[in-house]
Amino acid sequence: MTTAVQETTLSNEEILRYSRHLIIPEVGMEGQQKLKAAKVLLIGAGGLGAPLGLYLTAAGVGRIGMVDFDVVDSTNLQRQVIHSTADVGRKKLDSAADKMRAINPNVTVVKHETALTSENALDILKDYDYVVDGTDNFPTRYLVNDACVLLGKPNVYGSIFRFEGQATVFAYEGGPCYRCLYPEPPPPGLVPSCAEGGVLGILPGTIGLIQATETVKLILGIGEPLVGRLLLYDALGMRFRELKLRKNPECPVCGEHPTITKLIDYHQFCGVPNPRKPAPAEESKVNEGEIDVTEVKRKLDSGEDFVLIDVREPHEYRIASIPGAKLIPLGEFPKHLGEFDPEADIVIHCKSGMRSAKACGIMRSAGFKRVRNMKGGILAWSDQVDPSVPKY
């Protein structure tokens, strides 16, 4: 036992509260003291962070930090069970911390209300023993990985998409890291996010609790940690599979001759714009090919001769659609170009404007001159033109 653990004592209230831990020989008083002395940092207070925050708090982890800067919105409630309907509009950190303190007032909840960046990551992570990665984007995944490797902290990893999840423990006592598994991120746009691709609401519960289980095992020093093994979960097949995860001797951050010895610009590395540093020049370029929803409405009402194309999927079209729009899902879009007059006035829309921007690009490269992207998609249409159209 370390001195910190030895010096951690439990009150009678705590002894009663943790009774079902204390009577397991593998946990016992010493294990509960280890949990109380432990400092765990959760990156993200969303889908994975929700079950992690609730269960690690209940289990008696002494100090739990959370990094998040988002506000609860109603589309979070389908899976982020730490937030309630009444929390919509509140900061996720405030909402999560309230629930955690209500479950267990013995736990210290530390709120880091910021995006994790190359500038602040080492400073935030250094005070914790374990880092649990529940983020939603590639730049932060690589940032968390590199920071954990550089600081020598285990990175309890979980990731989800639709019906599938992945979990493992990276950078544990010199074990493989995220870059050993995936040296490079996919090019932007190739792998959809949960916001674009959707996620079964229960899935982050399953994966988040695998991360919580691994975190508790690491703290207690019991069992066989999920190190050097990538656990894959398929909810539809209800199957868990395990793949071998090896340390890459040529890994740029944890290999024999590392080339990354400090944190880098992860947005640049992933080829995506930094949301906190917008590029004005690029924005104005995009604006030229855009059209406002109110202008589209005017064109429709005045019976102008133009084509409105919806590049979403059929199941989205069934949720909400704009009368007069022709549905051609983006995946099938290139095959249908021949159906349109290259001189026609064309407006393309999707849910929020991302996929339609790609479709506009495809048409312009094919020689279509008068193609515009409906700014903000059907969400903006619902906000500004027809509130009876549901947002999803």
Next chain:
Amino acid sequence: MAKVLIPTPLRQFTGKQDAVAVPGATVGEVLTALTAQFPDLRKQIFNDEGKVRSFVNVYLNDEDVRYLGKDATAAKDGDTISLVPSIAGGRA
């Protein structure tokens, strides 16, 4: 024939099939035959030089082929080849 397991993000390119049996004596041959059968899958798995993209990992049974014989790794009947792309979801 080896069985190739298709992960959710790539099923849109395989007519929604989650597993496809494909002939081929090596992992490389199996993947080439797979992408010949589903041409839209090709650019998801291979880069312009015809190499497997670095964010898609290929496993023969439970072993990463990068640590076996890469594309030349022998594939036999009953083997399972898994494509495991990186996914990032979790917080939003």
